[in-house]
Amino acid sequence: MWRGLWTLVARAARGPRSPRPCTRQGSGVPVPGSGATIFALSSGHGRCGIRCGIPDLKPDSPPSANVLRLIGSCRFLTPSRSLLHVPPPRFRTPLSTPRLPHVLPGLAVLCYPEAQTDPSRWSGRGLNHPHAQPMAQRRQALRQLDGELGHLCHGWARTLTKALAHVEAYIDFGEDDNLEEGVLEQANSEVRELQLALGAHLRDARRGQRLRSGAHVVVAGPPNAGKSSLVNLLSRKPVSIVSPEPGTTRDVLETPVDLAGFPALLSDTAGLREGAGPVEQEGVRRARERLEQADLILAVLDASDLASPSSCNFLDTVVAPAGAGSPNGNSQRLLLVLNKSDLLPPGGPDPSPNLRPHLLLSCLTGEGLDGLLEALRKELAEVCGDPSTGPPVLTRARHQHHLQGCLDALGHYTQTKDLALAAEALRLARGHLARITGGGGTEEILDIIFRDFCVGK
Numbered sequence: 001m002w003r004g005l006w007t008l009v010a011r012a013a014r015g016p017r018s019p020r021p022c023t024r025q026g027s028g029v030p031v032p033g034s035g036a037t038i039f040a041l042s043s044g045h046g047r048c049g050i051r052c053g054i055p056d057l058k059p060d061s062p063p064s065a066n067v068l069r070l071i072g073s074c075r076f077l078t079p080s081r082s083l084l085h086v087p088p089p090r091f092r093t094p095l096s097t098p099r100l101p102h103v104l105p106g107l108a109v110l111c112y113p114e115a116q117t118d119p120s121r122w123s124g125r126g127l128n129h130p131h132a133q134p135m136a137q138r139r140q141a142l143r144q145l146d147g148e149l150g151h152l153c154h155g156w157a158r159t160l161t162k163a164l165a166h167v168e169a170y171i172d173f174g175e176d177d178n179l180e181e182g183v184l185e186q187a188n189s190e191v192r193e194l195q196l197a198l199g200a201h202l203r204d205a206r207r208g209q210r211l212r213s214g215a216h217v218v219v220a221g222p223p224n225a226g227k228s229s230l231v232n233l234l235s236r237k238p239v240s241i242v243s244p245e246p247g248t249t250r251d252v253l254e255t256p257v258d259l260a261g262f263p264a265l266l267s268d269t270a271g272l273r274e275g276a277g278p279v280e281q282e283g284v285r286r287a288r289e290r291l292e293q294a295d296l297i298l299a300v301l302d303a304s305d306l307a308s309p310s311s312c313n314f315l316d317t318v319v320a321p322a323g324a325g326s327p328n329g330n331s332q333r334l335l336l337v338l339n340k341s342d343l344l345p346p347g348g349p350d351p352s353p354n355l356r357p358h359l360l361l362s363c364l365t366g367e368g369l370d371g372l373l374e375a376l377r378k379e380l381a382e383v384c385g386d387p388s389t390g391p392p393v394l395t396r397a398r399h400q401h402h403l404q405g406c407l408d409a410l411g412h413y414t415q416t417k418d419l420a421l422a423a424e425a426l427r428l429a430r431g432h433l434a435r436i437t438g439g440g441g442t443e444e445i446l447d448i449i450f451r452d453f454c455v456g457k
C-alpha cells in the first residue's frame, strides 16, 4: 500500500504532465481517453454539503490535483482515497472534510475557490457568492454539528434525571430516616433553574428559525422611489422590472439572498399610493400585507421628492409607526433609505434633517451601499441572533416542540401538590428531552438513587 502511496505522491509532486481540462462528462467536451479528466456528478445539482462524483477524479491527475490545491489542503490517505480539509480562505472554519475522489464538496464549499480567486467580487461588499450558504447559517450548522446544542440539552437532561431520581427516592424511602433533609427542596430548586434556562432558550427560538429560513426583509415605499432598483442591487440579479413608469411593480417578488452574511428573503413590493387602478390597488394591498409579516422593513424614498403627497403619506403611515410595536406583537425593525442621492445638489444640505435616522443611497452610482450593508448587518444580527456568540439558537422546529413540551411538564410539576403526579410530570419532561438527547431510561434513575442514597442495596 505504501509503495502505491509514494508513487502517487511522487507523481503528484512531479506536477501536471500536460494540462488537461477538468471537464464534466457529457457536456460535449473530449471523451475519456483523450486526456481530459472527466468527472460526472452523481448527486443532485442542488445546494448540498457534499456531492458524489465518479471515481475518475484521481487525486494524482494534474487538473484534479489543481482542483484539490485550489479547494484546500489535501492529504492522500490511500491511492484511491484522500482526506481533503477545506478551510475556506476568508473563514477559518473548516466546513467539511470530504474524502476524495468519491465525494466532492458541494456548492456550499466549492464556491470558495471563486471567492478565493476573486474575493473582491463577492465578499468585499458583504455580499457572498450567490451559491454559497450565508456564513451565519454555516456557523449555525457547525455549532449544531459539533453538538453545542446537544451538550446543552444533555446538561439539562442530567439535571432532570437527578431531580426525578430524588423525588422517586423521597416517595419510596421518604420515611426512611437515612434520607438526608432537603432532598425535595433540592429537586425543586433544580427544576426552577431548568425552567428559567428552557424559557430563555425558547424565547430565542424564533431567531434560530429566522437564521435557518432567512429573515423576511420587505422593501417598501411610494411609486418610483427605486425599490426594484435596490432589490436588484442587493440580490445581484434582475429580479424586478425597473422603469421610469410609476406603478411598474404589482406583485410581491420574493428572492432568497445572502445579506452581509445573513440569510434573508428579500421582497419587492408595489409602490404605495391611493387612487390607482384596481390591479395596482391589489398590488398595494399585497404590499401592505407583506409589510405586516416583515422582520425588517427597508423603507425607500426618493431623496429628491420628499415633499410629495405619496412620500409624506408613506412617512406617516409606515415609517412613523414602525419600531413602536407592530400588530404581530414584536416591534418591527425599519431602515429608512433616501435613494437617488445623485439627484441632490452636490454637497448640499441633508434633504430632511428632522427625519428619523436614515441612510443616503444612489442605486444608480452605488454611493452609500457599503453604509447600507453595514446597517443591514447590525439589524440582521439582532433579528437572527449572531450564531458565533451567545447560546446556540434552536433552528429546528422539532427541538423547539420537545423543549416546549419539557417546559410545560415542568410547569405541571411545580403546580401539583401530589408527589406521585409530580414524579409523573418529571418523567414526561424527561421523555421530551430524551427525544433530543436519547437516554432517560429507568436504569439511569435507579443508578442515581443507589449512588446518592444508601438505600435498597
Ligand SMILES: Nc1nc2c(ncn2[C@@H]2O[C@H](COP(=O)(O)OP(=O)(O)OP(=O)(O)O)[C@@H](O)[C@H]2O)c(=O)[nH]1
Binding pocket: 221, 222, 223, 224, 225, 226, 227, 228, 229, 230, 241, 242, 243, 244, 245, 246, 247, 248, 249, 250, 269, 270, 271, 272, 339, 340, 341, 342, 343, 361, 362, 363, 364, 365
Ligand atoms: N437618478 C437615479 N435614478 C434612479 C435611482 N434608482 C432608481 N432610479 C430610477 O428611478 C426609476 C424607478 O425605479 P424603480 O426601481 O422602478 O422604482 P420602484 O420604486 O420599483 O417603482 P414602482 O415599482 O413603480 O413602485 C427608474 O427609471 C430607475 O432607473 C437612483 O439612485 N438614481
Ligand SMILES: [K+]
Binding pocket: 223, 224, 242, 243, 244, 245, 246, 247, 248, 249
Ligand atoms: K417604476
Ligand SMILES: [Mg+2]
Binding pocket: 227, 228, 229, 240, 241, 242, 248, 249, 268, 269
Ligand atoms: Mg418596482
